[in-house]
Structure formats: C-alpha cells, structure tokens
Amino acid sequence: MPTPAGRPVDPSSLLPAEARALFRSGLVTPTSGWSSGYAQANLIIVPKAQAFDVLLFAQRNPKPCPVLGVLDAGETSGALLAGGDIRTDVPKYVVYQDGRKVDEPTDITDHWRDDLVTFIVGCSFTFESALQANGIHVAHIDQGVNVPMYQTSVRCEPAGEMAGPLVVSMRPIPASQVADAVRVTSRYPAVHGAPVHVGNPAELGIADLGRPDFGDPVRIPEGHVPVFWACGVTPQAAVMESRPALAIAHAPGHMLITDARDSAYQVP
Incomplete structure (x- = not known):
C-alpha cells in the first residue's frame, strides 16, 4: 500500500x-x-x-x-x-x-x-535481485540513492549518424565477492550481463567516482572494489554527441x- x-x-x-x-499518477523515484x-x-x-x-x-x-x-x-x-x-x-x-x-x-x-x-x-537493475539473493549487497539500494553512472573514454561502434562513448554503472563489491558478482550477472546477457571492468576507474577514463555523470555517488566501504557494468544510458550519450x-x-x-x-x- x-x-x-x-x-x-x-x-x-x-x-x-x-x-x-x-x-502515471505522478510519483517520481x-x-x-x-x-x-x-x-x-x-x-x-x-x-x-x-x-x-x-x-x-x-x-x-x-x-x-x-x-x-x-x-x-x-x-x-x-x-x-x-x-x-x-x-x-x-x-x-x-x-x-x-x-x-x-x-x-x-x-x-x-x-x-x-x-x-x-x-x-x-x-x-534486472539482475540486482539475483545479486541480493546471492548475498551480495547493492550499495545504491542500501544507501537509498540512484545508481552512479559514468561516461567513459571507451568509444562505441558508430552507426550512421549515431556515435558516442560507452556509459557504465558502478557497484562497489567486496573483493571476496567479485567473482560471485561476475558469475551471477553473466547469466543475464540480455540486461548487460557480466561487468566490462573491475577495479581502477582511470582505465575507463573516469577521473572521480565521487562525481558521476548521471545518478548519485555512493559510499565505497573499505575492502570493496568498484565494478562496472555496461549501461543503457549509452544511447543518450550518443544522442548528446550526435x-x-x-x-x-x-x-x-x-x-x-x-x-x-x-x-x-x-x-x-
């Protein structure tokens, strides 16, 4: 209710x-x-x-x-x-x-x-229930904020007039559970599947995890590793560029x- x-x-x-x-009735969240x-x-x-x-x-x-x-x-x-x-x-x-x-x-x-x-x-978001069911906490849900998303330096393959950078979402995962997170999400290829990158954000051209391009920053607890998944905001980045x-x-x-x-x- x-x-x-x-x-x-x-x-x-x-x-x-x-x-x-x-x-439809106006709730924004x-x-x-x-x-x-x-x-x-x-x-x-x-x-x-x-x-x-x-x-x-x-x-x-x-x-x-x-x-x-x-x-x-x-x-x-x-x-x-x-x-x-x-x-x-x-x-x-x-x-x-x-x-x-x-x-x-x-x-x-x-x-x-x-x-x-x-x-x-x-x-x-589709595979987050599966992460939670496997005992992997999802930081933005726990912290009550929007997921952080970042434009990267990785270029997508262009098509006609559409061209732009890859956008990724980030979830900090305990180092001991990264392999589990990869295993769980790889079973959902239709909703981005396994991560595209684990660890150093600079390798994706991300300068500051505290300043996402979309969404909200999340606290990264000690012992957690930033894990990045391809994000469906990528077409919007292509729209902004094209x-x-x-x-x-x-x-x-x-x-x-x-x-x-x-x-x-x-x-x-």
Missing part, C-alpha cells in the same frame, strides 16, 4: 502494473529495487527517420544496448507493458532537441508524435518496469 506521500511501504512487492500506475522478479528497461525514442541508425547502433553495441523490444511508429503500448502507456508509465523522462536536454517531464504526451519509434533496452533533432529517453535510473520476468532473460 502507498504511504501518504504516495511511495509504497515495500516497492519491491508491487506488480509492474501497480508500479506503473503510481508513476528511481526504480532500483522495485517490483522484485520483473525486468526493468531503458528507453530511447526517436523519429522513424532515425530508427534504423538506433537499431544498427544497438546491434553493433549489444553489451550496453541489448534490445528487449520495439514499439512501431506511433505505438504507445505492447507486450512488455500490457495495458500501459509508454508516454506516462515511467517516473521521469528526458527530452533532447539537437542533443540538448530541454525538458524532464513525468509525462511525454505533449511531446508525442505519430512517427516516434520506441526502443526498450535491457537494464542492469545531436538528432529530437530524442526522448527515460531519466537515468527512472526505468520502465516491464511485465517480463527476470528469469526470462536468465541463461543456464
């Missing part, structure tokens, strides 16, 4: 449709830890004229951009959000014009066009909660 402020006492227990209804057992997803929405470049960019960069589904031009719902509306059912969006952020609405109905194509991209006339995405950390089970994306 929601609290008087609108936030549920236990967001992990909500069904996806219940969570989406709260977001990062979604890590919500609707345990269900996959979360990034969004990148572009005019049909740019959709092939986005699809090719995702195909060439599957680690940060694993496509779970696509809504055709003008479609606002689909199998991953049955009965939902892609324009209203995410806590917060970002609207880009010519690569510049011009709005962060909670509803993109006023920005909607019938030629917009929605790409639903896998998110590492400057299409229009693109819409989720606000980083404010994900689409889908009706798909985590287990649907787990491999043996």
Whole structure:
C-alpha cells in the first residue's frame, strides 16, 4: 500500500502494473529495487527517420544496448507493458532537441508524435535481485540513492549518424565477492550481463567516482572494489554527441518496469 506521500511501504512487492500506475499518477523515484522478479528497461525514442541508425547502433553495441523490444511508429503500448502507456508509465523522462536536454517531464504526451519509434533496452537493475539473493549487497539500494553512472573514454561502434562513448554503472563489491558478482550477472546477457571492468576507474577514463555523470555517488566501504557494468544510458550519450533533432529517453535510473520476468532473460 502507498504511504501518504504516495511511495509504497515495500516497492519491491508491487506488480509492474501497480508500479506503473503510481508513476502515471505522478510519483517520481528511481526504480532500483522495485517490483522484485520483473525486468526493468531503458528507453530511447526517436523519429522513424532515425530508427534504423538506433537499431544498427544497438546491434553493433549489444553489451550496453541489448534490445528487449520495439514499439512501431506511433505505438504507445505492447507486450512488455500490457495495458500501459509508454508516454506516462515511467517516473521521469528526458527530452533532447539537437542533443540538448530541454525538458524532464513525468509525462511525454505533449511531446508525442505519430512517427516516434520506441526502443526498450535491457537494464542492469534486472539482475540486482539475483545479486541480493546471492548475498551480495547493492550499495545504491542500501544507501537509498540512484545508481552512479559514468561516461567513459571507451568509444562505441558508430552507426550512421549515431556515435558516442560507452556509459557504465558502478557497484562497489567486496573483493571476496567479485567473482560471485561476475558469475551471477553473466547469466543475464540480455540486461548487460557480466561487468566490462573491475577495479581502477582511470582505465575507463573516469577521473572521480565521487562525481558521476548521471545518478548519485555512493559510499565505497573499505575492502570493496568498484565494478562496472555496461549501461543503457549509452544511447543518450550518443544522442548528446550526435545531436538528432529530437530524442526522448527515460531519466537515468527512472526505468520502465516491464511485465517480463527476470528469469526470462536468465541463461543456464
């Protein structure tokens, strides 16, 4: 049940449709830890004229951009959000014009066009329940903040007019559990899978873990190692660099909660 402020006492227990209804009614919150057992997803929405470049960019960069589904031009719902509306059912969006952020609405109905194509991209929040089930704490959940995300010096493979850097999310893991974290997350290739880097952030071109490009910094306890996963904010970094006339995405950390089970994306 929601609290008087609108936030549920236990967001992990909500069904996806219940969570989406709260977001539709105006609740704004990062979604890590919500609707345990269900996959979360990034969004990148572009005019049909740019959709092939986005699809090719995702195909060439599957680690940060694993496509779970696509809504055709003008479609606002689909199998991953049955009965939902892609324009209203995410806590917060970002609207880009010519690569510049011009709005962060909670509803993109006023920005909607019938030629917009929605790409639903896998998110590492999906495997966090599996990490926790294996006794691995997730710092941003424990600390009640958004996950820290960083632009790196690693370049993605370009596609048409789309080009940009790899973005990563970071979770500090006890040194003794890093191998377990790699093993657990490698079973979820459709939602970024195993880490892309463990240890020294400078090797990714990250100068200061305390200053993420997206999300919030987290405290890194003694004996913990920074572990980096490819992140579905990567297409937004490409939008900012490539400057299409229009693109819409989720606000980083404010994900689409889908009706798909985590287990649907787990491999043996």
